[in-house]
Amino acid sequence: MNISVLGAYQTKFGELWQKSLEDLFLESCLEAIRDANILKKDIQIIYIGNKLAGSLSDQNHLSSLLTQILKINVPVVRVEAACASGGVAVSQACMAIASEQYETALVVGVEKMTDLLSENVAQHLMSAAGLDEQDSGLSFVGLYALMAMSYLQKFKAPRKSLAAPAIKNHFHASLNKKAHFPFCINLAQVLKSPVIAQPLTLLECSPISDGAAAIVLSSSKFAKKRQLKNGVKIVASSLANENISLAQRQSLLEIKATKKAALQAYNQAGLGPKEISFLEVHDCFTIAEIIALEDLGLYKKGYGFKALENGEVKLGGKRPVNLSGGLKGCGHPVGATGVKQIVEVFNQLKNRAGVRQTKDPKIGLTHNVGGTGGTAVVHILQKKA
C-alpha cells in the first residue's frame, strides 16, 4: 500500500458536557489538518465513523452536517460498524486512496454519548448485538462475561488476570492528558468495585465517553509532491466479519474476525506478529484484551493472560499494549475509538508521545472490534525509513 498518515489529532475523551457533536467534529478535523501541514482545501474526500448519533443526538446524515460546519466541498461518507465504525472508516479511506480517485482523505471518528442516562445508552448500544441476545436481556458486559468465564475455566487463569489489563491501561492513561481516566487503579480497587456481570467488575469495563479523533491520509505520491516526508506509512488495512450472535460462534475463546483480519494484515505488510513493536487493541472489557493478544498471533491460545503478569506489555516492556490507556483508561467514544488508535500509533511512531513514549518503535498495530467480534479491523503502521 502506498498510503501515508500525514497528521492526527484526538480531542480530550470524557464526559464533555460543554461540547456538542459539532464541536468535537470541528476540533478534531481542523487540528488533524493543521497537524498534517496542509490546507483544508487539500482534502479530497472525508470518511466519518459514528455509531449512535442518530439515536443519541437525533442526527444521522452526518456527511451533510459535516459539510455544513466544516464549510467544505468534497464527498463525505459515513460508515457504521458498531464499535468498529472508526476502524472501518479508516479502511474505506485507504481504499479510496488505493483507487487513485483521491490523493488525500480525512477520517474522523466521533461519538457524543453522555447526554443521556447511561442505562439508556447501554440499551442503544445493544443494537450492535444479535436480536436473540437482545431478547434474552443480555448486555455487552454480559456477553463478554460469558467469554471471560469460559476463558478462566478453560485455561485455569486466576481471577486477577481479568484485572491486569485495567490496571496496566489505567497506568498508561495516567500519562495521557487526553484520557477519560488519567489516574492509576490497583487490584484491590478493581476487585472491590461493583460486579456488573459476573465475573466482570465496573473497573474491568470501558466507560461511556464523548470524544473525537481524526487523521489525514494521502497517497505517497501526494506526500512526495508536497515534500511531507515525516509521515508514517500504512502497510496493511484489513477488515473481517463474523456472525453477530455468540450462539452462532464455534468458540467463546477466540474472535475469528480478529484472527482473519490479522492474518490478512500480516500478509499485506509482509511481516509477522513478532515484528510488531507496540499495539493498540480493543479492550472494551478486560477479557477482550487478553483474547486479542492471542488472536493477533502474539501469544498462543490460553497464554495471553500470562503476558500481563510479567509486564512485557506495559510501557518499558518488550511490546507495550494500549499506551494510550486503551478503551478502558483513555475512554471509548465508540465511533472515535478506531481512529484514536491510529492517532496513538502515529504519535508513538513520530516519537512525540511525551511521558508515555515507547522507545524506538518501528511498527505499530491497531485492532478495533465491533460488537462481540462481528467486525474486526486491523491496521499496521510503519515508520518511514
Place this chain on the structure above:
Amino acid sequence: MNISVLGAYQTKFGELWQKSLEDLFLESCLEAIRDANILKKDIQIIYIGNKLAGSLSDQNHLSSLLTQILKINVPVVRVEAACASGGVAVSQACMAIASEQYETALVVGVEKMTDLLSENVAQHLMSAAGLDEQDSGLSFVGLYALMAMSYLQKFKAPRKSLAAPAIKNHFHASLNKKAHFPFCINLAQVLKSPVIAQPLTLLECSPISDGAAAIVLSSSKFAKKRQLKNGVKIVASSLANENISLAQRQSLLEIKATKKAALQAYNQAGLGPKEISFLEVHDCFTIAEIIALEDLGLYKKGYGFKALENGEVKLGGKRPVNLSGGLKGCGHPVGATGVKQIVEVFNQLKNRAGVRQTKDPKIGLTHNVGGTGGTAVVHILQKKA
C-alpha cells in the same frame, strides 16, 4: 471506469408485515447473485445501504448480521447517508473495485419501516435534517413544501404541475408488479387528497415502505474471465454533498449537490445530458422530480415542469423518467431506493422490463438524494456495445 453490473434484483416494495429485515436481506442478495450467474463464493466484498434499522428494528451492525444470515466470509461495510444510503453504497462498491483489491462486490439496500406507526417513522426520518429544522418542528414534507412554494411563485408554474410527476409515476408503477402502489391516479384525486404541507398533498408524497434491492458488480476483467458478456457498464459514479439545512443554502430552487454530482458524472462518462436515454430520479416529493430534471441538466431552470406537461418524460416519450414508478409509485424503503434505481436501469438496458420496457435504451442515469439534498449520488449506466 471498468465496472460491470452482472445481476440485479428487487423485492416487492410495500407494507410487508410478513417479512423481516432478514427476509428482505436474504431474498435480495441471493436472487441478485443468482441473476448474475455466479456463486455466493464469488462475492468478494459487500456494501449495505441502510438508514434506520438501528432506530426502527433495534439493529445496527448490519454487516455482522448479514454475515450470519448469508453465511458468507468476506468484508461487509454498512454506509448511511439518509435516503441516499443505497446510492452511496453503490458508489463505495465501485471504489472498492476501482482499487483493484476486489474483483466483485454485492451491494444491498434494505429498509424495514412499516412495523412502527408512521408518525414515529416520520420523526426518526427527521434525524436526516438539520437540528435547526428539527427544532422548528419541520418535517421533510414541510421542507420540500418550502421548495415547492418558491418554485411555483418564481416560475409561475400552475398548481397542477406538482401533481404531474405523481400521475406519471403511478402510471409507470401500474406496470410494475414490484411496486408499492401498482395503480393509476388522476389529477382530481391528487388535488382532493389531504394537504400534508401546503401545497403538497398526500398523493404528492412518496410512501413509507419496506423493501430491499441488490446488485452484483464486477471488474470488466472478472466479467471477461467468466465470459459474462451480457452485463451493463457503469460509466460514471459520483457523490456530492451540500449543507444540511435549507437555511444554509443559497437557493431553494436548486439542489447544488445534484448539479455537482451530475457534472462530475457527465465528465467521467464523457457524455452530456442529451445522450441519456432514460432516468430514475429521486422523487421523494413531486417537486423534487421537477427540480432534479433541471439540476441534472436536462431542462433549463424553471422549465422542468413543462417536460411533464407534454409527455416527453413518460413511457413512450423522448426520455422517460422513473419507469419503475419512482419513489412515489414504486415505494421508498429509504436504504433500498438508490440500489433499486440501478436495478431498474439494468433491467431496462437489458430489455427485460416487460410491459414498461422503454424502446432501445442506450444509456440510463440514476439520481439518489439524501435529506433535502445534503447528499446526491449520480450513476450512469451504458449497454455494452
